[in-house]
Amino acid sequence: MITRHAMLLVFSPMLVTTTATAGHKIISNNVVDKIYHPYVLPLEQEFEWRFMSRQNDDGNSLVQRLAYGRSINERVAVEVNLVGDRDQKDDFGLVSYELAARWMITEQGKYFADWGALFEIEKEVQRDAWEFTSGILVEKEFGRTSITGNYLVVYKFGNVVDNSFHSEFRMQYRYRFIPEIQPALELYTAEDFVGLGPSFMGIHRFDGQKQIKWEMGFIAGLNGDSKDHTLRASVEYEF
Protein backbone atom coordinates (compact mmCIF):
# COMPACT_ATOMS: atom_id res chain seq x y z
CA MET A 1 0.00 0.00 0.00
CA ILE A 2 2.72 2.42 1.07
CA THR A 3 4.87 1.42 -1.88
CA ARG A 4 2.07 2.08 -4.36
CA HIS A 5 1.32 5.48 -2.87
CA ALA A 6 5.02 6.36 -2.85
CA MET A 7 5.40 5.42 -6.50
CA LEU A 8 2.39 7.55 -7.42
CA LEU A 9 3.75 10.47 -5.43
CA VAL A 10 7.14 10.24 -7.07
CA PHE A 11 6.34 9.52 -10.66
CA SER A 12 3.20 11.58 -11.30
CA PRO A 13 5.02 14.96 -11.20
CA MET A 14 7.85 13.52 -13.29
CA LEU A 15 5.41 12.59 -16.03
CA VAL A 16 3.85 16.02 -15.86
CA THR A 17 7.30 17.61 -16.06
CA THR A 18 8.16 15.66 -19.16
CA THR A 19 4.88 16.54 -20.81
CA ALA A 20 4.96 20.19 -19.91
CA THR A 21 8.45 20.74 -21.19
CA ALA A 22 8.20 18.92 -24.46
CA GLY A 23 9.00 21.24 -27.31
CA HIS A 24 11.04 23.76 -25.30
CA LYS A 25 14.81 23.97 -25.56
CA ILE A 26 15.75 26.41 -22.88
CA ILE A 27 19.08 25.87 -21.23
CA SER A 28 18.84 25.52 -17.47
CA ASN A 29 22.27 25.98 -15.98
CA ASN A 30 21.29 25.72 -12.37
CA VAL A 31 18.65 23.09 -12.04
CA VAL A 32 20.36 21.66 -8.99
CA ASP A 33 19.37 23.84 -6.08
CA LYS A 34 17.55 23.63 -2.81
CA ILE A 35 14.69 21.19 -2.32
CA TYR A 36 11.99 22.99 -0.39
CA HIS A 37 9.94 21.43 2.37
CA PRO A 38 6.29 22.50 2.67
CA TYR A 39 6.56 23.72 6.26
CA VAL A 40 6.58 27.13 7.93
CA LEU A 41 7.26 27.83 11.58
CA PRO A 42 6.00 31.07 13.10
CA LEU A 43 8.39 33.32 15.07
CA GLU A 44 11.32 32.06 13.01
CA GLN A 45 14.00 34.03 11.18
CA GLU A 46 16.96 32.75 9.21
CA PHE A 47 20.10 33.64 7.34
CA GLU A 48 21.17 31.26 4.62
CA TRP A 49 24.15 30.81 2.35
CA ARG A 50 23.85 28.55 -0.67
CA PHE A 51 26.56 27.36 -3.04
CA MET A 52 26.22 25.53 -6.35
CA SER A 53 29.18 24.60 -8.52
CA ARG A 54 28.48 22.81 -11.80
CA GLN A 55 31.16 21.30 -14.00
CA ASN A 56 30.27 20.11 -17.47
CA ASP A 57 31.51 20.31 -21.05
CA ASP A 58 30.69 24.03 -21.14
CA GLY A 59 33.02 24.72 -18.22
CA ASN A 60 32.42 25.55 -14.60
CA SER A 61 29.56 27.67 -13.32
CA LEU A 62 29.43 28.94 -9.80
CA VAL A 63 26.39 30.41 -8.06
CA GLN A 64 26.16 31.62 -4.50
CA ARG A 65 23.14 32.98 -2.69
CA LEU A 66 22.74 34.93 0.51
CA ALA A 67 19.27 35.04 1.98
CA TYR A 68 17.35 36.43 4.90
CA GLY A 69 13.96 34.98 5.63
CA ARG A 70 11.26 35.15 8.25
CA SER A 71 7.78 33.85 8.81
CA ILE A 72 5.10 36.52 8.68
CA ASN A 73 2.36 34.36 10.16
CA GLU A 74 1.67 30.72 11.00
CA ARG A 75 1.53 29.68 7.36
CA VAL A 76 3.67 32.03 5.25
CA ALA A 77 7.39 32.77 5.23
CA VAL A 78 9.15 35.29 3.01
CA GLU A 79 12.77 35.44 1.96
CA VAL A 80 15.03 37.97 0.23
CA ASN A 81 17.93 36.56 -1.80
CA LEU A 82 21.03 38.11 -3.29
CA VAL A 83 22.40 35.93 -6.08
CA GLY A 84 26.02 35.98 -7.16
CA ASP A 85 27.37 34.29 -10.27
CA ARG A 86 30.71 33.92 -12.01
CA ASP A 87 30.65 35.42 -15.50
CA GLN A 88 32.50 34.42 -18.66
CA LYS A 89 35.51 36.49 -17.61
CA ASP A 90 35.72 34.55 -14.35
CA ASP A 91 34.62 37.60 -12.37
CA PHE A 92 32.25 36.89 -9.54
CA GLY A 93 29.60 39.46 -8.71
CA LEU A 94 26.00 40.17 -7.86
CA VAL A 95 23.79 39.24 -10.80
CA SER A 96 20.26 39.21 -9.45
CA TYR A 97 18.02 39.57 -6.47
CA GLU A 98 14.98 37.58 -5.57
CA LEU A 99 11.92 37.72 -3.35
CA ALA A 100 10.40 34.39 -2.37
CA ALA A 101 7.38 33.26 -0.39
CA ARG A 102 6.55 29.83 0.95
CA TRP A 103 3.01 28.92 1.93
CA MET A 104 2.25 25.95 4.17
CA ILE A 105 -1.11 24.82 2.82
CA THR A 106 -1.78 21.86 5.12
CA GLU A 107 -0.86 21.01 8.69
CA GLN A 108 2.06 18.63 8.94
CA GLY A 109 0.84 15.06 9.32
CA LYS A 110 -2.86 15.88 9.10
CA TYR A 111 -3.52 14.34 5.69
CA PHE A 112 -2.01 11.62 3.55
CA ALA A 113 0.72 14.04 2.46
CA ASP A 114 1.75 17.58 3.42
CA TRP A 115 1.33 20.33 0.83
CA GLY A 116 2.82 23.75 0.31
CA ALA A 117 3.43 26.30 -2.41
CA LEU A 118 6.38 28.39 -3.49
CA PHE A 119 6.44 31.73 -5.30
CA GLU A 120 9.63 33.49 -6.38
CA ILE A 121 10.30 36.59 -8.44
CA GLU A 122 13.88 37.24 -9.52
CA LYS A 123 15.36 40.13 -11.48
CA GLU A 124 18.78 40.53 -12.95
CA VAL A 125 20.62 43.55 -11.61
CA GLN A 126 22.00 44.86 -14.90
CA ARG A 127 19.34 43.88 -17.41
CA ASP A 128 15.59 43.85 -17.80
CA ALA A 129 15.38 40.09 -17.33
CA TRP A 130 12.91 38.56 -14.90
CA GLU A 131 12.04 35.08 -13.74
CA PHE A 132 8.82 34.14 -11.97
CA THR A 133 8.63 30.72 -10.38
CA SER A 134 5.62 29.10 -8.83
CA GLY A 135 5.47 25.59 -7.57
CA ILE A 136 3.87 22.91 -5.51
CA LEU A 137 5.76 21.37 -2.59
CA VAL A 138 4.76 18.00 -1.21
CA GLU A 139 6.17 15.75 1.47
CA LYS A 140 5.17 12.30 2.64
CA GLU A 141 6.58 10.65 5.71
CA PHE A 142 7.20 6.89 6.00
CA GLY A 143 8.44 6.23 9.51
CA ARG A 144 12.01 7.54 9.70
CA THR A 145 12.13 8.32 6.01
CA SER A 146 10.34 10.94 3.93
CA ILE A 147 9.94 11.85 0.29
CA THR A 148 9.84 15.51 -0.69
CA GLY A 149 8.85 16.68 -4.16
CA ASN A 150 8.99 20.14 -5.73
CA TYR A 151 7.24 20.73 -9.04
CA LEU A 152 8.12 24.21 -10.30
CA VAL A 153 6.98 26.20 -13.32
CA VAL A 154 9.35 28.98 -14.34
CA TYR A 155 8.39 31.92 -16.57
CA LYS A 156 11.21 34.05 -17.95
CA PHE A 157 10.35 37.46 -19.32
CA GLY A 158 11.76 40.93 -19.98
CA ASN A 159 13.08 43.10 -22.77
CA VAL A 160 16.35 41.25 -23.19
CA VAL A 161 15.15 37.65 -22.98
CA ASP A 162 12.69 35.59 -24.96
CA ASN A 163 9.57 35.08 -22.94
CA SER A 164 9.37 31.39 -22.17
CA PHE A 165 8.08 28.74 -19.79
CA HIS A 166 9.84 25.72 -18.48
CA SER A 167 9.28 23.36 -15.60
CA GLU A 168 11.46 21.52 -13.14
CA PHE A 169 10.96 18.63 -10.78
CA ARG A 170 13.09 17.98 -7.73
CA MET A 171 12.82 15.07 -5.35
CA GLN A 172 14.55 14.05 -2.18
CA TYR A 173 14.33 10.77 -0.29
CA ARG A 174 15.68 11.36 3.21
CA TYR A 175 16.47 9.07 6.13
CA ARG A 176 16.39 10.70 9.57
CA PHE A 177 19.31 8.80 11.06
CA ILE A 178 20.38 11.25 13.76
CA PRO A 179 19.81 15.03 13.83
CA GLU A 180 23.38 15.78 12.74
CA ILE A 181 23.47 13.25 9.89
CA GLN A 182 20.50 12.63 7.64
CA PRO A 183 21.49 10.98 4.35
CA ALA A 184 19.35 11.45 1.29
CA LEU A 185 19.09 10.74 -2.40
CA GLU A 186 18.15 13.61 -4.70
CA LEU A 187 16.75 13.73 -8.21
CA TYR A 188 16.53 16.81 -10.43
CA THR A 189 14.83 16.98 -13.81
CA ALA A 190 14.25 19.77 -16.31
CA GLU A 191 13.80 19.87 -20.05
CA ASP A 192 17.45 19.17 -20.83
CA PHE A 193 18.73 17.78 -17.57
CA VAL A 194 18.34 14.74 -15.38
CA GLY A 195 20.56 14.55 -12.34
CA LEU A 196 20.79 12.10 -9.49
CA GLY A 197 23.05 11.86 -6.50
CA PRO A 198 23.57 11.50 -2.78
CA SER A 199 23.29 14.27 -0.26
CA PHE A 200 23.25 14.65 3.46
CA MET A 201 21.92 17.20 5.82
CA GLY A 202 22.11 17.85 9.50
CA ILE A 203 20.98 20.12 12.24
CA HIS A 204 22.58 21.29 15.45
CA ARG A 205 20.53 23.06 18.07
CA PHE A 206 21.92 25.72 20.35
CA ASP A 207 19.51 27.57 22.58
CA GLY A 208 15.81 28.22 22.12
CA GLN A 209 15.07 28.49 18.40
CA LYS A 210 18.73 29.02 17.53
CA GLN A 211 20.00 26.23 15.32
CA ILE A 212 22.25 25.58 12.36
CA LYS A 213 21.22 23.42 9.43
CA TRP A 214 23.57 22.26 6.73
CA GLU A 215 23.15 20.40 3.48
CA MET A 216 25.58 19.05 0.93
CA GLY A 217 24.93 17.08 -2.22
CA PHE A 218 26.79 15.79 -5.24
CA ILE A 219 24.54 15.42 -8.26
CA ALA A 220 25.68 13.68 -11.42
CA GLY A 221 24.02 14.57 -14.70
CA LEU A 222 22.55 11.54 -16.46
CA ASN A 223 21.62 13.27 -19.69
CA GLY A 224 24.47 12.00 -21.85
CA ASP A 225 27.10 14.70 -21.40
CA SER A 226 30.54 13.20 -20.94
CA LYS A 227 31.00 15.23 -17.77
CA ASP A 228 28.29 16.92 -15.78
CA HIS A 229 28.24 17.10 -12.04
CA THR A 230 27.14 19.63 -9.48
CA LEU A 231 28.25 20.15 -5.94
CA ARG A 232 25.73 21.95 -3.82
CA ALA A 233 25.95 23.08 -0.22
CA SER A 234 24.05 25.34 2.13
CA VAL A 235 24.31 26.56 5.68
CA GLU A 236 21.30 28.04 7.43
CA TYR A 237 21.21 29.80 10.78
CA GLU A 238 17.75 29.94 12.33
CA PHE A 239 16.91 32.13 15.26
Place this chain on the structure above:
Amino acid sequence: MHKYKSPLTLLILLHSAAALALPEMTITIRDHLFYPAEVIVPAGKKVKLIFINQDDTPEEIDSFELNREKVIFGNAQANVFIGPLEEGQYTFFGEYHPASAVGKVIAVSPETFDNAH
Protein backbone atom coordinates in the same frame (compact mmCIF):
# COMPACT_ATOMS: atom_id res chain seq x y z
CA MET B 1 -28.25 12.16 -8.66
CA HIS B 2 -24.87 10.85 -7.54
CA LYS B 3 -23.70 12.37 -4.31
CA TYR B 4 -20.20 13.12 -5.55
CA LYS B 5 -20.48 15.39 -8.57
CA SER B 6 -16.84 15.46 -9.47
CA PRO B 7 -13.75 13.33 -9.00
CA LEU B 8 -12.16 16.34 -7.29
CA THR B 9 -14.82 16.31 -4.57
CA LEU B 10 -14.24 12.63 -4.02
CA LEU B 11 -10.49 13.15 -3.92
CA ILE B 12 -10.80 15.89 -1.32
CA LEU B 13 -13.09 13.71 0.79
CA LEU B 14 -10.71 10.77 0.57
CA HIS B 15 -7.78 13.03 1.37
CA SER B 16 -9.58 14.45 4.40
CA ALA B 17 -10.83 11.11 5.66
CA ALA B 18 -7.51 10.34 7.30
CA ALA B 19 -7.80 13.42 9.50
CA LEU B 20 -11.31 12.58 10.70
CA ALA B 21 -12.01 10.60 13.85
CA LEU B 22 -8.38 10.33 14.91
CA PRO B 23 -7.53 9.27 18.45
CA GLU B 24 -6.96 12.48 20.43
CA MET B 25 -4.77 13.18 23.44
CA THR B 26 -4.68 16.50 25.25
CA ILE B 27 -1.50 17.86 26.80
CA THR B 28 -1.55 21.03 28.88
CA ILE B 29 1.45 23.34 29.13
CA ARG B 30 1.56 25.08 32.48
CA ASP B 31 4.56 26.74 34.14
CA HIS B 32 6.64 25.38 31.24
CA LEU B 33 5.80 21.77 32.08
CA PHE B 34 3.72 19.24 30.17
CA TYR B 35 0.65 17.66 31.85
CA PRO B 36 0.69 14.72 31.39
CA ALA B 37 4.36 14.37 30.60
CA GLU B 38 3.74 10.94 29.09
CA VAL B 39 0.93 10.02 26.73
CA ILE B 40 0.08 6.54 25.53
CA VAL B 41 -1.06 6.28 21.92
CA PRO B 42 -1.96 3.34 19.68
CA ALA B 43 0.79 2.20 17.34
CA GLY B 44 0.02 2.05 13.63
CA LYS B 45 -2.48 4.91 13.72
CA LYS B 46 -2.37 8.63 13.22
CA VAL B 47 -2.96 10.51 16.46
CA LYS B 48 -3.93 14.09 17.15
CA LEU B 49 -2.13 15.69 20.09
CA ILE B 50 -3.92 18.78 21.35
CA PHE B 51 -1.55 21.14 23.16
CA ILE B 52 -3.20 23.73 25.39
CA ASN B 53 -0.72 26.39 26.46
CA GLN B 54 -1.87 28.04 29.70
CA ASP B 55 1.33 30.09 29.99
CA ASP B 56 1.51 33.64 28.70
CA THR B 57 4.58 32.89 26.60
CA PRO B 58 4.79 30.72 23.49
CA GLU B 59 6.34 27.28 23.47
CA GLU B 60 7.73 25.38 20.52
CA ILE B 61 7.20 21.64 20.56
CA ASP B 62 10.17 19.88 19.02
CA SER B 63 10.84 16.22 18.42
CA PHE B 64 13.34 14.76 15.99
CA GLU B 65 11.95 11.28 16.71
CA LEU B 66 8.41 12.35 15.86
CA ASN B 67 9.65 14.63 13.06
CA ARG B 68 7.56 17.52 14.33
CA GLU B 69 8.07 21.18 15.20
CA LYS B 70 5.13 23.32 16.22
CA VAL B 71 4.75 26.68 17.94
CA ILE B 72 1.99 26.90 20.54
CA PHE B 73 1.30 30.56 21.26
CA GLY B 74 0.67 31.75 24.82
CA ASN B 75 -2.89 31.16 26.09
CA ALA B 76 -3.74 29.27 22.94
CA GLN B 77 -4.03 25.73 21.70
CA ALA B 78 -2.82 23.92 18.63
CA ASN B 79 -2.83 20.42 17.20
CA VAL B 80 0.14 18.24 16.36
CA PHE B 81 -0.60 15.23 14.15
CA ILE B 82 1.78 12.33 14.66
CA GLY B 83 2.20 8.81 13.34
CA PRO B 84 1.44 6.18 12.36
CA LEU B 85 4.13 5.15 14.84
CA GLU B 86 5.83 1.85 15.50
CA GLU B 87 5.65 0.62 19.08
CA GLY B 88 8.19 2.47 21.19
CA GLN B 89 8.94 5.70 23.00
CA TYR B 90 9.33 9.09 21.36
CA THR B 91 10.52 12.10 23.31
CA PHE B 92 9.55 15.72 22.69
CA PHE B 93 10.52 18.94 24.41
CA GLY B 94 9.76 22.64 24.49
CA GLU B 95 12.47 24.59 22.68
CA TYR B 96 12.08 27.65 24.90
CA HIS B 97 12.30 25.66 28.13
CA PRO B 98 14.19 22.47 27.24
CA ALA B 99 15.23 21.79 30.83
CA SER B 100 11.70 21.62 32.19
CA ALA B 101 9.34 21.11 29.26
CA VAL B 102 10.07 17.48 28.45
CA GLY B 103 7.53 14.87 27.42
CA LYS B 104 7.21 11.44 25.94
CA VAL B 105 4.85 9.67 23.56
CA ILE B 106 4.58 5.94 24.20
CA ALA B 107 3.16 3.98 21.29
CA VAL B 108 1.67 0.61 22.29
CA SER B 109 -0.18 -2.08 20.39
CA PRO B 110 -3.84 -1.24 19.66
CA GLU B 111 -4.92 -4.09 21.96
CA THR B 112 -2.85 -2.72 24.85
CA PHE B 113 -4.16 0.76 24.13
CA ASP B 114 -7.79 -0.43 24.09
CA ASN B 115 -7.31 -2.28 27.38
CA ALA B 116 -5.77 0.80 28.97
CA HIS B 117 -8.70 2.96 27.88
